[in-house]
Amino acid sequence: MGVFHTGPEWNAYSPEQAAEKARTGPPMTLRLHDGGLATVVGDARNGKKSLDIDERQKLYALRKWQARSRISEPSDGTLTTGLSELTKMAATLGLPRAANDTASILYRRAIKKRLIRGRSVTNMIAAAIYMSCRQCGVPRTLDEIATLAMVDKKVLGRSFRFLFHSLEQFVPPSAPRTYAAKFANRLNLSGKAEGMAIRILEKAHEMRLTSGRGPAGIAAASTYIATVLTNERKTQREIAEIANVTEVTIRNRYKELLQKLMIEVPL
DNA sequence: AAGACGAAAGTGGTTGA
DNA sequence: TCAACAACTTTCGTCTT
Numbered sequence: 001m002g003v004f005h006t007g008p009e010w011n012a013y014s015p016e017q018a019a020e021k022a023r024t025g026p027p028m029t030l031r032l033h034d035g036g037l038a039t040v041v042g043d044a045r046n047g048k049k050s051l052d053i054d055e056r057q058k059l060y061a062l063r064k065w066q067a068r069s070r071i072s073e074p075s076d077g078t079l080t081t082g083l084s085e086l087t088k089m090a091a092t093l094g095l096p097r098a099a100n101d102t103a104s105i106l107y108r109r110a111i112k113k114r115l116i117r118g119r120s121v122t123n124m125i126a127a128a129i130y131m132s133c134r135q136c137g138v139p140r141t142l143d144e145i146a147t148l149a150m151v152d153k154k155v156l157g158r159s160f161r162f163l164f165h166s167l168e169q170f171v172p173p174s175a176p177r178t179y180a181a182k183f184a185n186r187l188n189l190s191g192k193a194e195g196m197a198i199r200i201l202e203k204a205h206e207m208r209l210t211s212g213r214g215p216a217g218i219a220a221a222s223t224y225i226a227t228v229l230t231n232e233r234k235t236q237r238e239i240a241e242i243a244n245v246t247e248v249t250i251r252n253r254y255k256e257l258l259q260k261l262m263i264e265v266p267l
Numbered sequence: 268a269a270g271a272c273g274a275a276a277g278t279g280g281t282t283g284a
Numbered sequence: 285t286c287a288a289c290a291a292c293t294t295t296c297g298t299c300t301t
Contacts, residue, residue: 157280214291235270246293251272271300278293284286 079111086125089149093129095138103132109167119159126151127159134171139178141216143244176210177201179219179243186242187234189227197226203261213253217245221253225263 086107090100106128110116116124126149133140142160146153164171177198184194200222204210210218220243227234236247243250257263 154279212290217292237270247271248273248294249292252292255272269301272298274295274297276294278291280289280291282287282289284288 079108082107082111082116082121082125085122086129089125089129093140093145093148095129095133095140096136099129099132099136099138102135103129106131106163106167106169110163113166115163115166120151120155122149123151123155123159124163125149126156127163130156130160131163131169131171134174135169137172137175137178139174139182141174141244174215176205176215176219176222179216180223183219183223183239183242184226187223187227187238189223189232189234190230193223193226193230193232196229197222200225200257200261200263204257207260209256209260214245214249216243217249217253218257219243220245220250221257224250224254225257229263 083104086103087100090103095103103125107125110124110128126145129149130140130142130145132138133145142157143153146156149156163169180197180201181194184197189197197219201210201219204218204222220239223243224234224236224239226232227239236250240247240250
């Protein structure tokens with residue numbers, strides 16, 4: 001089965017990294033509400049030292065007309081403020097460009113379909129961002145986004161599901177391996193340990209051990225196993241903290257994985 | 268003393284009659 | 285609309301290192 005990798009070729013596991021890795025600068029197309037398509041009419045001095053009054057007035061009128069036309073349709077105002085709020089939110093979440101752009105597209109489509117009527121703009125934006133993260137394989141949980149965007153988790157979940165159903169959009173469930181990579185990074189594990197955690201996850205996936213389980217829990221468990229096997233031991237508590245699951249959950253997944261995958265751990 | 272283990276009861280969300 | 289259900293949490297007592 002082909003899974004499209006629509007995300008960036010790099011991953012950001014923290015806001016700082018995203019800032020480092022993101023290639024910024026023009027063209028900013030999707031983030032400007034008119035896609036940067038509008039021709040900007042310069043001011044009246046434009047090259048020449050002076051223009052006669054007639055030309056000046058023509059240019060002035062043109063500029064005025066154009067300024068108005070850029071924010072013309074009634075829905076366009078919410079689009080503009082929405083997109084700038086979206087970009088702000090994406091920045092505090094440390095999202096890579098691709099995720100930001102994808103979220104913009106989703107938000108635009110939501111507006112076109114009149115889905116934001118009577119709903120909280122902030123919430124719909126957060127939902128679009130969450131959706132885009134899953135689409136781009138960026139490891140951000142619903143909780144993380146809810147916390148950082150300062151919206152209620154329950155409402156965000158509802159908004160997301162609403163978007164998910166309304167825009168008929170293919171959104172893969174978030175893959176545990178992206179979380180494993182994130183955890184390994186935050187725990188300063190070696191590449192060897194990280195690779196091992198990911199291999200464990202792939203094995204687990206083959207054996208259908210992952211469906212129905214929270215991705216973060218499984219990823220945390222395989223990360224824990226990897227630290228034991230490579231002698232880079234971290235406590236369950238440390239990992240639990242980073243993964244935002246409890247030690248008990250790690251233990252439960254860990255027990256299953258050891259048993260089903262027949263991994264031997266040193267005593 | 269700190270970490271790992273696991274039983275038992277509780278929480279919030281999904282599902283299906 | 286409600287009850288059953290699964291995943292996960294909280295709490296806490298007991299082993300292990």
